[in-house]
Amino acid sequence: MFSTTTKNVSRTFQLAAQLKRLQSTLVIAEHNNEKLLPITQNALTAAKQLGGEVSVLVAGTKCGPVAEEVAKASGLGKILVAENEAFNGFTPESLTPLILATQKQFNFTHILAGATAFGKALLPRVAAKLDVSPVTDIIGIKAPDTFVRTIYAGNAVLTLKSKDAVKIVSVRGTSFEPAPLEGGSSKVEQAPAGDYKQDLTQFLSQELSKSDRPELTSAKVVVSGGRGMKSGDNFKLLYDLADKLNAAVGASRAAVDAGFVPNDLQVGQTGKIVAPELYIAVGISGAIQHLAGMKDSKTIVAINKDPEAPIFQVADYGLVADLFKVVPELTGKL
Numbered sequence: 001m002f003s004t005t006t007k008n009v010s011r012t013f014q015l016a017a018q019l020k021r022l023q024s025t026l027v028i029a030e031h032n033n034e035k036l037l038p039i040t041q042n043a044l045t046a047a048k049q050l051g052g053e054v055s056v057l058v059a060g061t062k063c064g065p066v067a068e069e070v071a072k073a074s075g076l077g078k079i080l081v082a083e084n085e086a087f088n089g090f091t092p093e094s095l096t097p098l099i100l101a102t103q104k105q106f107n108f109t110h111i112l113a114g115a116t117a118f119g120k121a122l123l124p125r126v127a128a129k130l131d132v133s134p135v136t137d138i139i140g141i142k143a144p145d146t147f148v149r150t151i152y153a154g155n156a157v158l159t160l161k162s163k164d165a166v167k168i169v170s171v172r173g174t175s176f177e178p179a180p181l182e183g184g185s186s187k188v189e190q191a192p193a194g195d196y197k198q199d200l201t202q203f204l205s206q207e208l209s210k211s212d213r214p215e216l217t218s219a220k221v222v223v224s225g226g227r228g229m230k231s232g233d234n235f236k237l238l239y240d241l242a243d244k245l246n247a248a249v250g251a252s253r254a255a256v257d258a259g260f261v262p263n264d265l266q267v268g269q270t271g272k273i274v275a276p277e278l279y280i281a282v283g284i285s286g287a288i289q290h291l292a293g294m295k296d297s298k299t300i301v302a303i304n305k306d307p308e309a310p311i312f313q314v315a316d317y318g319l320v321a322d323l324f325k326v327v328p329e330l331t332g333k334l
């Protein structure tokens, strides 16, 4: 015999499971017309956690191969592809009408993208057009309408329930494992056709920085330098260490503002969010805005000559020492 409470709990679970099955999510793929960018794989994992069917929209100029690449991920529904010169440069002004047309046709309950510059530019525009409030930079999903995100530069965690009919959500890549691109064979279909030309913006060109090192947000090891490095030339110490560890190099905002390194290396609240296996902070004090970008790293090592530096409060291993002495020593021993 079940008690009334047990029956109610079991009904609640059944209802939750049914609700999950009723979800349908569209993931907006981020890519460069040749390859899918890894953030989309993180967004796919988040989408699968919502339950229901997960479809993907791949929009670009000649992005057929990318659609074929995503179609290999397991457990996906439709892969919608839209190839149009209007999508050159992936401007939000050109992509928004396509997403609205796709939403009109399929009526998704959720639209997801990565919380990257691409997603941050695109989703608020889509949300405004649908008259809903976007839920940004989520780090967890408790239910199809309940999301977890950080506030106050990562100092507090907020759980919020969205009552909007369509949930527009951006996903923090470091909080969701990448979905493997294997095991599936979804069908690639055409996204709704339309005249997506617009005269709001025009893409002219872009200059991408090239590096032989691993990409900062996906590297397994990151070596970051702060104002304590004293000059851009001294960052060579960190590049040498990074080469030994196959690591990416990052920096604090103070190091970027001082012109030691370019700003695409900045880690933190207004820089990149990283969560590598190993984060080595060198000559970085550990301001909250820096911690917001790296405190989810699995192991944190701090090298700082000031034993009171706040970075030691989050570090798993701390070395109170002069970086100019110990970093070359460390590199030499590796």
Ligand SMILES: Cc1cc2nc3c(=O)[nH]c(=O)nc-3n(C[C@H](O)[C@H](O)[C@H](O)COP(=O)(O)OP(=O)(O)OC[C@H]3O[C@@H](n4cnc5c(N)ncnc54)[C@H](O)[C@@H]3O)c2cc1C
Binding pocket: 225, 226, 227, 228, 229, 251, 252, 253, 254, 255, 266, 267, 268, 269, 270, 271, 272, 282, 283, 284, 285, 286, 287, 288, 289, 290, 293, 303, 304, 305, 306, 309, 321, 322, 323, 324
């Ligand atoms: C709105 C806002 C957003 C921000 N966003 C970011 C952000 O995204 N990322 C970010 O990093 N910051 C950000 N900041 C800035 C942040 O508040 C700090 O100013 C910055 O992180 C400090 O950088 P730092 O640790 O390199 O410099 P400092 O705080 O000056 O620390 C330098 C450290 O180096 C140590 N040191 C000096 N010489 C040596 C030596 N020879 N050997 C060993 N150690 C040495 C010192 O003891 C010190 O702890 C933001 C600030 C604001 C207001």
